[in-house]
Every structure is written in structure tokens, then in C-alpha cells.
Amino acid sequence: MGELANILATAKGYKGFARKSQIGEIAKIMGERQFDDAGILELGDTKLVVSTDGIAEELVKSDPWFAGYYSVMVNVNDVVVKGARPLGFVNVISSPSHETRVKIARGIKAGLDKYNLQLLKGHTHPDSSYEAVDAAVVGVAKKVVRGTTASPGDLIAIAIDLDGSFGVKGWVKTFDSTLKKSKPEIARMIKAITNTIEASKIKASRDMSAPGILGTLTMLCEASSVGAEIDLEKIPKPDNCDLAEWLISYPAMGFIFAIESESALVQLRKVGFETKIVGKFTKVKTIKARLHGEVETFIDLSKESIFGLR
Numbered sequence: 001m002g003e004l005a006n007i008l009a010t011a012k013g014y015k016g017f018a019r020k021s022q023i024g025e026i027a028k029i030m031g032e033r034q035f036d037d038a039g040i041l042e043l044g045d046t047k048l049v050v051s052t053d054g055i056a057e058e059l060v061k062s063d064p065w066f067a068g069y070y071s072v073m074v075n076v077n078d079v080v081v082k083g084a085r086p087l088g089f090v091n092v093i094s095s096p097s098h099e100t101r102v103k104i105a106r107g108i109k110a111g112l113d114k115y116n117l118q119l120l121k122g123h124t125h126p127d128s129s130y131e132a133v134d135a136a137v138v139g140v141a142k143k144v145v146r147g148t149t150a151s152p153g154d155l156i157a158i159a160i161d162l163d164g165s166f167g168v169k170g171w172v173k174t175f176d177s178t179l180k181k182s183k184p185e186i187a188r189m190i191k192a193i194t195n196t197i198e199a200s201k202i203k204a205s206r207d208m209s210a211p212g213i214l215g216t217l218t219m220l221c222e223a224s225s226v227g228a229e230i231d232l233e234k235i236p237k238p239d240n241c242d243l244a245e246w247l248i249s250y251p252a253m254g255f256i257f258a259i260e261s262e263s264a265l266v267q268l269r270k271v272g273f274e275t276k277i278v279g280k281f282t283k284v285k286t287i288k289a290r291l292h293g294e295v296e297t298f299i300d301l302s303k304e305s306i307f308g309l310r
Contacts, residue, residue, distance in 0.1 A: 004294040007244045014248040015171050016210035024308030035223040036147040037078040047144045051078030052136035058170020060131045064100045068107025075137035076115050077207040083197035084139030089117045091135040094125035104133050143198045150204035150224035150258035152283040159273040160236050161253040173249045192267040201264035208254035213247050218306045230279035232291045
């Protein structure tokens with residue numbers, strides 16, 4: 001097996017990617033059709049955008065404070081990438097340990113302060129047999145972009161904040177770039193994304209999450225019924241970072257966009273995002289990756305499903 005085939009096998013076998021296949025059975029029961037980062041309610045000229053996420057139990061156990069903080073951050077990203085300004089937060093903290101509950105709560109408070117969110121409601125399970133933090137963020141938008149609207153011929157753009165550092169929290173390989181940034185710095189980066197969406201320069205969007213970069217691209221492609229061709233050498237990554245490891249990492253501020261022109265990336269570059277056009281979306285529902293002249297198929301969405309729909 002060659003270098004590229006090994007890298008793709010690592011990305012596809014990664015727990016963050018493989019666990020997404022459990023969505024399908026639940027989605028069929030609930031009637032889910034969109035498979036997007038967040039839900040959108042249109043109320044006249046205002047769009048209400050809501051996301052919910054739970055933090056992996058391994059991360060909660062290894063670093064409760066960080067899990068609390070990330071319960072804010074990951075949900076903020078989900079609404080921001082749709083074009084919304086995050087406003088409010090709700091959460092459920094579950095742990096039989098007083099110390100763990102306190103650490104989670106302090107992490108949440110740090111996240112609320114960082115992102116200038118209002119706590120709307122919280123709930124605590126002090127008698128649970130497990131440790132977890134589940135949360136949701138609500139935001140409002142003038143214009144929204146979905147993760148279901150990429151079209152063949154659109155350019156694949158990646159924007160990542162590389163001013164950060166790695167950490168391993170259970171099986172989750174985090175790359176955090178938010179903790180050391182000030183509230184105004186974070187606010188400027190968020191505003192750059194929402195401004196770009198409001199200017200109608202982004203056709204589809206998804207934030208990078210636990211499945212990694214290729215996993216996130218796969219979710220965007222399957223939800224949009226398209227394929228993709230991506231050049232792995234063009235993906236922005238930290239210096240001295242192994243590509244295989246980077247592809248299964250979880251950047252704190254990383255996004256994938258479908259765009260028509262590189263002009264869509266101007267505001268993002270100004271506030272510190274590393275941005276690159278790394279490929280294009282295709283009509284054929286396969287995701288093909290290129291590296292050093294080699295080309296391999298990562299996944300064939302006409303036969304496979306990251307969401308477990310086949």
C-alpha cells in the first residue's frame with residue numbers, strides 16, 4: 001500500500017469518522033433529511049439558527065474543564081458557519097463527581113465569557129452513572145448558508161486558524177487556537193465569517209469537527225449529493241505536522257466552504273485564517289484525493305455513506 005492509500009485508510013478508520021455511521025438509524029426514526037451543522041427557522045427577515053452537540057465521554061474524563069469550554073466552542077462554530085451571530089447557550093452537566101461537575105461548569109463559564117454568550121438554561125444530573133456535558137447554542141442571522149448546497153464545479157476552500165497547539169483528549173486530537181486569543185480577536189474572526197456569508201460569497205459551508213478534514217468534506221458532499229477532488233498538499237497545516245495526523249485532528253476554528261471565486265476568502269485572511277482553494281466539487285459522487293502525483297478514491301458515496309444511510 002502506497003503513502004496516499006495509507007493516509008486515506010488512517011482517515012477513514014479513525015473513530016471520529018467511523019462513529020458517524022451510527023447517525024443513519026436514528027435519523028430514519030426522527031425523519032432527519034438535512035444532515036447539516038445546525039437547524040434553521042426562518043422568522044420573517046430573521047433566521048434563527050440552533051445547534052446541539054455532546055462532548056465525547058473520553059474527553060470529559062480526561063479534562064472536564066476543557067470539555068465544558070469545548071461544549072461552548074463547538075456549538076458556536078456550528079451556528080457561525082451557517083452565518084449566524086451566536087447569542088444564547090443551554091447545557092446539561094452529568095457526573096456523580098462533585099469535582100468533575102465544578103470543573104465542567106468553570107469551563108463552560110470561560111467559554112461563555114470568551115464568546116460573549118448569555119446562559120439561557122442549565123441542568124445538572126448529579127446522580128448519573130456517567131460523565132457528560134451536552135449543550136446547544138442559538139444564534140440569529142440575516143442570511144444563512146447550508147451544508148447541503150454545494151454544486152458540481154464549485155471550488156473547495158478551506159479556512160483554518162493555525163495559531164494554536166495540539167492536545168490529545170481521549171481519542172479526540174484537538175488543535176486549539178482559541179484559548180490564548182482575546183474576546184475581541186475571536187469576535188473579529190467570527191464576524192469575518194458572517195460578513196462573508198451575508199455578502200453571498202459562500203455557496204455551502206461546514207465546520208471541521210471530530211471526523212477530521214476529509215470526514216467533514218465527506219459530510220458536506222453526501223449532504224449535497226456531490227463528489228469532490230482534493231489536493232492534500234494544498235491543505236493548510238501547522239509546520240512540522242504529519243499530514244496523516246493533521247487529517248484526523250479537530251481544529252478549533254476550521255471550516256470548509258463551497259465558493260465560486262477566491263475573492264470570498266479576502267476577509268478571512270485579514271483576520272488570521274490560513275485559506276486555500278484545495279479542489280473542486282464534482283458531479284460524480286466519489287471523493288478523490290491527490291498527493292505527490294498519486295490519486296486515490298477516499299470514499300464512493302454512490303455505494304457508501306458516512307451517515308450510515310446505505
